[in-house]
Amino acid sequence: MEFSTQVNTFLLIAATGILLGVLFDTYRVLRGYFRPPWLITSVADLLYWLVAAGIAFLALILGNWGELRFYVFIAMITGVAAYYRLASRHFLKLIIMVFKLIGRLWHTTKRVFVFACVKPVRFVVRASFFPFRYTSRKCSDWYKKRHPPPPPPEEAPPP
Structure with missing residues (x-):
């Protein structure tokens, strides 16, 4: 795989990590606003993780045809960490x-x-x-x- 393809994949997966952070913060605010009972919270948690897995899978398919490499994990963690460090407070x-x-x-x-x-x-x-x-x-x-x-x-x- 070429270096430019790996960089593009890294940036796409990092952006996916940022998107997952945004979705999680939105879900946190909604859950805090409505305060659902534990059963609905459990089902909503499951739905969030299914959606997050679907988004990550789609990003992997679009980025590098589903090849799971170490830099993909680094990119996802980097994207989520950058979002929470730089933008989470403002987005909330x-x-x-x-x-x-x-x-x-x-x-x-x-x-x-x-x-x-x-x-x-x-x-x-x-x-x-x-x-x-x-x-x-x-x-x-x-x-x-x-x-x-x-x-x-x-x-x-x-x-």
């Missing part, structure tokens, strides 16, 4: 900020939906029932005036 801040922004957008979207769709429907329903409630209230008042409740029984004094 960025991803937390993005998730907060998404949460705010979701909250604002819900409020706009309630204001634009639910409140007008509720107003129309209440307005359509107003004549019936008004008539019912007036009839009830009229009935109470025509038929007052009986007076309370007088208590006899103790002997």
Whole structure:
């Protein structure tokens, strides 16, 4: 294998290590945000490692036709270490900020939906029932005036 091919493979696998670090930090933030129970956490961990293995396998296939050499391990470790040393802290801040922004957008979207769709429907329903409630209230008042409740029984004094 030529030296330039090995350098290209090294850089591709190092970039794959960086990508796996980014995915892991994203998964960590999601898991910290939602705090799933242990069973869901275990399944999500398994899914992360399956995805990570698939990405690493695809990078190996694309980089050097799947040849597993010592420099591939060095490249993967170098990529992950460089990411965690240089960019992880900044990426965590960025991803937390993005998730907060998404949460705010979701909250604002819900409020706009309630204001634009639910409140007008509720107003129309209440307005359509107003004549019936008004008539019912007036009839009830009229009935109470025509038929007052009986007076309370007088208590006899103790002997």
